Amino acid sequence: MSWTGSEAAFAGGAGRLAGTLALPRRESGDVPGVVLIGGSGDSDRDNGTYFPLLRARLAEAGFAVLSYDKRGVGASSGDWRAGTLEDLAADASAAREHLCSTPGVDAARVGFFGHSEGGWAALLAATGRDDVPWTVTSGCPAVTPAEQGRYELSNLVRDSGTARAESSSPALRLYDSLIEAGRRGADFGEVRRLVAEAGSPPWVAGLWGEPDAGLWAFLARKQDHDPLPGVRALRCPYLAVFGAADPLVPVAESVRLLAAAHGEAGRDPRATLTVELFPDGDHRVQVDGGTRFAPGYPDAAVRWLRERAGERRGGG
Template sequence: MSWKRRTLIAVSCVVALVLSAGGWVIVQHDFDIRAERVTVTGGAQPLQGTLALPERGDGPFGLVVFVHGDGAATADRDEFYRPIWETFARAGYASLAWDKPGVNGAPGNWLDQSMPDRAAETEAAIAWARGRPDIDAGRIGLWGISQAGWVLPQVAVRHPELRFMIAVGTAVNWIRQGEYNLRAELRERHASDDEIAAELRRRENDLSLLRAGASYDRYLAATADSPPMSADRWRFVGKNFRSDATETLAQLRVPTLLLLGEHDLNVDVAETARVYRESIPASLLTIRTFPDASHNIVTFDLDKPDSLRSFLVALFAPRSLYAPGYLDALREYAAQPPNH
């Protein structure tokens, strides 16, 4: 066989492999949903949202309203939510989420919001959705992650008619959560005792400034943070660092599913589980903990954004990012009859 022919065969094989891989990626990112961009009105400002309807059927469908965690977030959290939306669609539910204010061209600035502001925003989204003919107003639930733990209970207490509340990796007390997160991340990178002590002193200094209502200039002059928080972030933390969900959870009468990752570096899941059990009637509460799962209920080894393996799994098998059983747990819970 001539070298030209061998080269042609090799190139053809590479091209076929690339085309095959490209086709696989397209299939894996083709979720069984109809995603529609919407403008949610009725709140402090319009919200740029995505309504993900089941691929088939005219409805009316149940609805899961999504509440983001901390940070700038697009409606689908950079596609991270899409496998979850597909999961709820298979249970007969649409999903609604929105770009945080100031993100992706949305009006406003999410760092101007308090947790009550975020709860009011969520209530406005529920009211807006109830006006749509393709949404069943009697089958609306909540899904929220992390910082949403200070938002979901406020909404659910004011709306006991909600079908369910699904809380993922939620904390109870802002200050305790921050210390737990700091200690856990330091342990994860095997920090020395001296380094841990120094970081705790730095943190306590910032808390003293927050408790004193210090201005941003005073914070900059006194902090050891490297880099320091932005002015917007400092104001945001100042509005919210006293957040605690304990009293609100004690008033909750909505069926609740609490989902926790055993290897959560952000939230003390043992404390969260204990407080939820002490606060919510056992008949309304289901708790499930996933072994070797992260804060996001992603397999811990894959919850590393700079990892090539994580990137490849997200590209070629995005549903496989999540801990085994997580998506099934969501679908099965949503599909149960009311008052489960």
């Protein structure tokens, strides 16, 4: 199916959000829609090279697609570092409202698709809502940001070839000290001192970017966010996509936690769980150094979305 792309602008929690809207050329009727939510850091509407390919594949499949610059990135106003994950979820909801109001889009069939940190925002935005028909995440941990970061660092330490036992790894000791500092509200001056005393290892910037007071405050605010209450409160089908070779996310533990949460009694019967795991896929479910999608993805996501988009959403 052919489609066209255009600029989009709408009001978010911190002012103006800007992005790209892809609209399929309709033969008849209104089309379903997907809001793409980018990952951590200063992610823009393209989330590196990930979203353009995904946006095109979804639009070709007949979905209207809206992706946007995170607040304070690209053409969006504000500062993501001054906010919280809840603020990012509110921006995702604002993007959904904009897509729902777009002529030619069926407002009853517009859901979220969040990548990595954007998955946490998607789950928060969908929590407890009857008007969200589905939620999709890719590379989104079911553990806290603190646990995810430690897992990622453990892999970096191991892959460096110079790692000692985890209990005596200087990198992990420093990481644990920084997490503890965040929990007791330490200021950025103490953080700089801890990093300097450890020899200012390059992994700090590699893991979090060049830290400053604003970034530190954001990381400390989000580090113990637990995504599982949001998962338990979903009232819609949920697709969780992972690359099996993702070095950033504890995939096996995330799948275990999601399955346990979805197996709990009293959950909304609409809140089904589908897990798609792609061998050799990295954090963006890509292979060959990120040059192409893992075989079968995103076709599996499109197929899943089409099945749900065929079911018009009712209330209750």
